[in-house]
Amino acid sequence: MQTPGHLTPAYSPQAAERLASMADVTASDAALRRFLHGLPGVDAVGLEGRAATLGTRSIKTTAKAYAIDLAISMIDLTTLEGADTPGKVRALCAKGVNPDPTDRTAPKVAAICVYPDMVKTAKEALDGSGIHVASVATAFPAGRAALPVKLADTADAVAAGADEIDMVIDRGAFLSGRYLQVFEEIKAVKAACARPDGTAAHLKVIFENGELATYDNIRRVSWLSMLAGADFIKTSTGKVAVNATPPNTLLMLEAVRDFRDATGVQVGVKPAGGIRTTKDAIKYLVMVNETLGAEWLTPEWFRFGASSLLNDLLMQRQKLSTGRYSGPDYVTVD
């Protein structure tokens, strides 16, 4: 048994034991509802004020260089389009391995995020690079499919070699108050992430904050997902009008912090969608550091779901290393 206060990663067997100690709150729909509605209400004005204040920190020179490299190494470089081709996925993988061909000191990204049918292509392209393949699953982005379909989708991606699964929750069920159904579904998908050799793909749970309507709901769904065994919680699919915002990400970071204090289990956070500039990315890193601390400032526990962000980070990196402003002509178009 580990000492209290020591952090257990969400994907370790010990975490499952610790979560089992919370089994009473998830024993029935009524118990889960009582627990989630018993969470303190969110002070919306305070939350937005805090997020805005943290966004005003000035990060310059060496600290900025560090933040840029850290942010690059945290990117889940994403292509989730109907028009994705194997060629496009391979090109994206090549960019992930070597983001700036003019400067080999640029770090590689954390993962390449694709649809399940592209996992095999991405896996082959990334062979030996150490970059993970993340696959969206469970009828992304709407999540409107029967559970067996979602599980098959997940198992398929895992069998094709996905290291990480990004699932979407059933927002319809959550908003109509069927919390236990959402909970059981996450547990079932987590089970489907298991590989025959006993290991498992890491599970990221996407909330789609833009569809959850209130901050209270975001706090509730954060706890619900973490109780169900999420390794990461992720703001959004990037497919709706409102995606990651500083306040809703800060709220999730706070939920992760409170969950750590309550259970000792460490869960990661991934804001996705709408983060396009270096300035934005650095604001998120400041929030992570101030809310959760430096243990979370690694790609293992914090990710950016992004595509165009990488180019801006690279241009800023070039500016820092050469002293000259760079431009879009000096990064790849993808």
Place this chain on the structure above:
Amino acid sequence: MSESRLGVFKTYKLFVGGKFPRSESGRVYEVTDPKGNWLANAPLASRKDARDAVVAARKAFGGWSGATAYNRGQILYRIAEMLEGRREQFVREVAEAEGLSRSKAAAVVDAAVDRWVWYAGWTDKIGQIAGAANPVAGPYFNLSTTEPTGVVAVLAPQESSFLGLVSVLAPVIATGNTAVVVTSERSPLPALSLGEVLATSDLPGGVVNVLSGKAAEMGPHLAAHGDVNAIDLTGADAELATALETAAADNLKRVLRPRDEDWSAEPGTDRLLAFLETKTVWHPIGV
């Protein structure tokens, strides 16, 4: 009552991306007439203002270069119309800025208005002058057409703060380029007021960005900037021009060197052609 009324001073601001921001740095400097009397405080733009201006100019480039030459001509003519309507203001500002008599300042402003009209007429004609149907030994149409260079940084003349500025700016945008203009350091006020005219002339935001301040401060960053395609060094002194040309060579910018120019003379097409690229296409002749 009227004797006790307090005057309303104008806050001169930059013109970037169709908006009127203060300098990001918060700095201003005192602008005086040639005799040293205070006229106003002008923003002292920083390298970050220049960076933001380049971003705005790049964003505007697609729309402006893609607009028809006819449409660009209409908008340039509209600028002349708007300027004519504010003639009195510009006569006063130019007279104060350059220490000219009222009648001489009026002649300068009239010449500036006429310059917009001159370049408005050229927008849909320069292609005929600079383009060609080339004779080739094969069954092809071979056509050379003009294309705008891209984002052009312009260091406006230091002495002729208004007519000179219009004379270097108008040809840049007439052909579909977008511009980041650094005004005369000593007399930036007419140029900053020109921003207000541009903003009300259907000119898309970001096509012209006006920065007041030191050419020596912003010039090196604009010359070395990877997303600026050309630089006009008219407002740089000899030493600065050499340094900027060196910096611009590193990223293969098109450079227009400073030279002696008479702003009141008919401008010709030199400045129109300075920031144009030639695209040549081979098209098979069908049956």
